[in-house]
Structure formats: structure tokens, C-alpha cells
Amino acid sequence: MRLNIFPKLFLAMLLATIMVVLVMVVFMNWSFRTGFTAYHHAEELDKVQELAEVLGTEFANHNSWDFLRDDPQQWEKLLGDLGESAPLPPQHPAGLTGQPPPFPPPGALPPDRAHLPPPDRAKLPPPDQDKPPPLAVRLSLRDIDQQQVVGDFRHVGVSPGDRSGRRDVTKVEVRTSGKLVGWLMVWQGGVVTNGLARSFLDQQVRNLYLIALFATGLSFLLAILLVRHLLRPVHSLTQGAQTLTAGKFETRIEVTTQDELGRLAQAFNTLAEALQHNEIMRQQWIADISHELRTPIAVLRSEIEALLDGIRQPTLERIQSLHMDVLGMGKLVEDLYQLALSDSAELSLVAEPVDLTAVLTDTALSAQARLQEKHISLTTRFDPQQPLWIRGDAERLRQLFSNLLGNSYRYTDEGGQVEILAQQQGNKVMVSIQDSAPGVPDAALPRLFERLFRVDKSRSRALGGSGLGLSICKNGVEAHGGTIQAAHSPLGGLLIEVVFPAESA
Structure with a gap:
């Protein structure tokens, strides 16, 4: 199926906008979650650092970690002072006792439903699979020999020997009077334990999705309006072209923009x-x-x-x-x-360096005999020994100046005069041919190069003029890259000035 430009532009703009919004949403979601988690982890580490300082002071008072091994309630009390009070798993001086931990790993049944038969378990609401363990459960204290004093990562699904889990474990030194006495290890692993923080994070993510949905809808509306705005001139051009094809050349299109x-x-x-x-x-x-x-x-x-x-x-x-x-x-x-x-540009031109002085000299000699029939004097005002070089066709240039001199012959009264002036000014070569009376009315000067235009039609026909000579001359001059114009002659007749680009010999 062939699509018009409207659906093509619309779909292109809409898809591009949707892709940008999707990429923005994914990136902002990732950036916000990562940044918020990093902030939360930094806040936790501040508490862990404070706990490490307290543990260093307590170690100095007892000179060993036995006060925690013998009395785990001291560990709970220290955590409670930081606002992280939580029930502790059973401990054993040599390690774990094998008893079930009070904080089962994610996905396990909690103690309040583990003793229920399966039919009764189904009636209870599903457990919170995403609720992370508190900080108290994710802490572990090790002595200088890396032996566990209190705390165990197995309660959050990370084994002490699991290297992949240790990638998210942060070790904080415990020192007493500058001496290293142990490490306080915390497993963070990208979790956010604070309920208010998680609620804020979820709310911001929902708002981000709502903003993305609103941006998509707005881009849909803007795409329609923009495509219509862009295509309105195209439709006008199409209708105008069809009207021109029908021959209505007076058709015009309203220009409303400058783009x-x-x-x-x-x-x-x-x-x-x-x-x-x-x-x-x-x-x-x-x-x-x-x-x-x-x-x-x-x-x-x-x-x-x-x-x-x-x-x-x-x-x-x-x-x-x-x-x-x-x-x-x-x-x-x-x-x-x-x-x-x-x-039709079929008038063949042989473009080569041409000495315009030589061309004017030959043309003047050829026209002199004919001008003498009407007792018209011909004067040349250029140095025959000083070449004037232009690029063009010598034969076509002779025809050009012969036509101009023929025009002076036909429309100059008997006993008049004709002058030819040629000179170079900068990078231009100027040639002017002027004659004596009769002159040309002011209103007729701009129209002299129009086809079939005659100042005096009856007199022109009597003298054999077709009204096309000056039009042919104009085309010949422009074919050589020059310009031609008419003005009143100081001699009382017509002045024709031709300007060509100069060329170095």
C-alpha cells in the first residue's frame, strides 16, 4: 500500500518522539533508582560507621569480643541505640546452630503460616516477596582473624563463602586507639529497607510513567498539528501547479512564511x-x-x-x-x-580570444561605402594598433556590428554622421555606436530591443526594416556574456552602447 506524505511524516515524527520518550523514561528510571539507592546506602554506611566507633570503644573496655559472644543481647542493645532494633537469630560460639532463622530468605513462608495446613495457608494474603530484610539482619561482626563474632549473612540468602554475594558487602574497620581489632561487614545489595523511602521511590517511578504517557499524547497532538502546518503549503503548490497546467497563468500562491x-x-x-x-x-x-x-x-x-x-x-x-x-x-x-x-541557443559560437579592434576596423571599412551613398560620414575613435581582447566568435561579432551600422544607415538622415568609439575600462571592453538625427522619443528607448517594435512603422517598412534587427543584436551580445543598452546620442540621434568582459591576450 502506498502512503501519502501526511501519514509518512506523522508516523516518523510520532515514532521518533515515542522512542525518545521511552529512552528517557528507561534512563531516568535507572538513574533515579541508582541514585536513590546510592543515597540510601550512604545513609546506612553512616550508621554502620557510627556503630563501628561504638564497637571500638566497647572493645577497649572489655579488651576482647567475648562480651558479644557470651551475651548476644549486647549486640541487640547496640543496634537499638542506632534505631535499628531487630530480633536476632540464634547464635553459637562456633557458628550457626542449624535452627531456623527468624528472618527467612525471600520467598520462604513466615513462621505465622508455616504451621498451617495448605488449605488454611491459601486463605491468608500472599507474603511480601519484595520486602527486604532490615539493616540489623544484614550486619556481621568479624574479629581480627576473620572469625564471625555476631551476625550472619545466610539469613538474607548470602553465604559467607559466596563470592558473588560479597560483591555487595562493604567492610568497615573497627579500631581501638588506632589499632585494627575487627571488621563490621554490611550487605547492601541494592535494597532499600526504609518503608517511607520505598514508598517515595515507587511514587516517583509512577509519576515518571505518567509523565511519559502525557508526553506521548502531547507528541501525538503536536505531530498532527505540525504535519498539517508543513503540508498546507505543499497542497497549495499542488493545486497551483494543476491550475498552471490548465493554462491559468494568473494563478498566485499566498506566501505566509519566510522559511x-x-x-x-x-x-x-x-x-x-x-x-x-x-x-x-x-x-x-x-x-x-x-x-x-x-x-x-x-x-x-x-x-x-x-x-x-x-x-x-x-x-x-x-x-x-x-x-x-x-x-x-x-x-x-x-x-x-x-x-x-x-x-533556442542553437546559434553556434566559437569561443576564442578575439581582437575587437580588428573586428571593428573590418566592419567599418565594409560599411563605409554604403554610408557614403547617403553622404553619411563615419568616424572611428579608437587606436587601430591597440588591441582590445575579448572572448567570443569573430564572425558573429562582425554580424553584430554590421547590423548596428545598418540600423544607423537606415534611420540617419542624409548628410549625417556616425561615430564608433571603443575603449577598455578595467576588466570591461566598451563599444558605442552613435549617429545623428533623427532621434528617438524617450518613451521608445526602453522598447527598442523588443521584437517587431518600430518607432515609425510606415518609415521603417519604407526603409526595409523588419523590427527584429536590434532584438537579434541583443541576443548576440548576451550570447557573448555582454550587455547592450540604448540612449540619446550627443549627435542628435541614437547611442547604442555594448559592454563585453575583457580577456587577456
Whole structure:
């Protein structure tokens, strides 16, 4: 079964939170129990240390341990002074007597039910299996020869010779006037004997589990809210993309955050604006192309029909006029083809170091004869011996500057002038071509590089302009990594400034 992103994110966040809570609960439970047990053991050891000091004083008074061996009640009295009074198991000078201890090991039946028959035992409440023995039973006094004086670990399930049990046995020295006279041994083994302490410990553990349960429920709620918050922009993007696919490019998404999702929504709106702009340009482009082709085709059709109907005679002048109309249409189609190539990045460029001074010199010589037909003077303001190196395609650069000079030829009045300026400024190479009157209106300057835009359409058609020359020039400059812009010329006409990145020879 395929899951959507909502259950995937929800389950991932919920499981991660639950795992963190479980690990936290286990660790905190272990840490709390360990710390609390260590605190309790330290508290017990303080009592044992106090008992060891008392035993050292008593040993000095009696000069032996016989006072405890002969009278075990003295041991009970010493424990009672510490608040640890408890009934003592039967003792024997040589060790254990074999009599049943009053503190049976965990799990054994207590004396109050051991004599009962099995049916009566079942009626009694179960024994407290977890109740640990008191401190008095877990103490053992040994003399300097490691012989037991009083106390026995067997009553808590630890044999004196059990090494595994001795890992939890703490030995406290008993000294008299600085002399070691015995050891007071206590078996702790991780038990907590104080009833109030055990109640506090159990309560804290229960509270910890309740907190873990509450944290799990809260994480469940937060996971739902957070996943919905994260997926709301995704749903908006999905709906917006479907709307764009249907051709509704005016679609926009509300940007409500400044995070990655907000930037994604902003990028979507930028894409929608670009698509809308391109769609408007496409419609305008189709309308302009249709208009540009309709006029010459209508002229050709009317002229040919007049010749076919015998209204006009097929004279040489009329045939030459038709030929000029065909050439104009051919020029428009060729310009459209070149523009399409530059738009699709299929206009091949051979990128290599090019001396722009040499390219401008050759282009100026080629255009000079044509400019002289209209008595237009051409002036170059650069040193032919000073190379200006850029990286590009020499042939494409010649076409670029030929088109710019051709534009000056068509739209500069007879007897005017054209100037070419080239220079290097830092890491840029700047080329400007300016001409004399007529000028361009201020409102038309930003639109000169738009396709099929003409300042004076009737005059442009009469001069053979298709309205695509400057658009082709713009694509050619940008293909070389440069920029192009138009401004008013000090000579009274138009100034075209081209900037290329400079390249060391």
C-alpha cells in the first residue's frame, strides 16, 4: 500500500518522539533508582560507621569480643541505640546452630503460616516477596582473624563463602586507639529497607510513567498539528501547479512564511509571472507576425490579381516592385529564423580570444561605402594598433556590428554622421555606436530591443526594416556574456552602447 506524505511524516515524527520518550523514561528510571539507592546506602554506611566507633570503644573496655559472644543481647542493645532494633537469630560460639532463622530468605513462608495446613495457608494474603530484610539482619561482626563474632549473612540468602554475594558487602574497620581489632561487614545489595523511602521511590517511578504517557499524547497532538502546518503549503503548490497546467497563468500562491516553504511559494509565483509574461508575449508575437506578413502579402496579391485581370500591364517597373516586396518578405523570414536560433541557443559560437579592434576596423571599412551613398560620414575613435581582447566568435561579432551600422544607415538622415568609439575600462571592453538625427522619443528607448517594435512603422517598412534587427543584436551580445543598452546620442540621434568582459591576450 502506498502512503501519502501526511501519514509518512506523522508516523516518523510520532515514532521518533515515542522512542525518545521511552529512552528517557528507561534512563531516568535507572538513574533515579541508582541514585536513590546510592543515597540510601550512604545513609546506612553512616550508621554502620557510627556503630563501628561504638564497637571500638566497647572493645577497649572489655579488651576482647567475648562480651558479644557470651551475651548476644549486647549486640541487640547496640543496634537499638542506632534505631535499628531487630530480633536476632540464634547464635553459637562456633557458628550457626542449624535452627531456623527468624528472618527467612525471600520467598520462604513466615513462621505465622508455616504451621498451617495448605488449605488454611491459601486463605491468608500472599507474603511480601519484595520486602527486604532490615539493616540489623544484614550486619556481621568479624574479629581480627576473620572469625564471625555476631551476625550472619545466610539469613538474607548470602553465604559467607559466596563470592558473588560479597560483591555487595562493604567492610568497615573497627579500631581501638588506632589499632585494627575487627571488621563490621554490611550487605547492601541494592535494597532499600526504609518503608517511607520505598514508598517515595515507587511514587516517583509512577509519576515518571505518567509523565511519559502525557508526553506521548502531547507528541501525538503536536505531530498532527505540525504535519498539517508543513503540508498546507505543499497542497497549495499542488493545486497551483494543476491550475498552471490548465493554462491559468494568473494563478498566485499566498506566501505566509519566510522559511524554505515560503521561498518555494515565492519561486512558484515568480514562475507563474514569467509564464504569464511569456504567454502575453507569445500572443503579441503571433499577432505582430501576422500583421507583418499580412501587409506585403496583401500588396502582392492585389498586384498579381491586377496583372491577371489585365487591369495593369506586366511592365518591368511593376515586376521590379513585386520583386522588392518578395525580398522584403524574405528578409523578414530570415530575421525570424536568426532570432529563433538565438532564442533556442542553437546559434553556434566559437569561443576564442578575439581582437575587437580588428573586428571593428573590418566592419567599418565594409560599411563605409554604403554610408557614403547617403553622404553619411563615419568616424572611428579608437587606436587601430591597440588591441582590445575579448572572448567570443569573430564572425558573429562582425554580424553584430554590421547590423548596428545598418540600423544607423537606415534611420540617419542624409548628410549625417556616425561615430564608433571603443575603449577598455578595467576588466570591461566598451563599444558605442552613435549617429545623428533623427532621434528617438524617450518613451521608445526602453522598447527598442523588443521584437517587431518600430518607432515609425510606415518609415521603417519604407526603409526595409523588419523590427527584429536590434532584438537579434541583443541576443548576440548576451550570447557573448555582454550587455547592450540604448540612449540619446550627443549627435542628435541614437547611442547604442555594448559592454563585453575583457580577456587577456
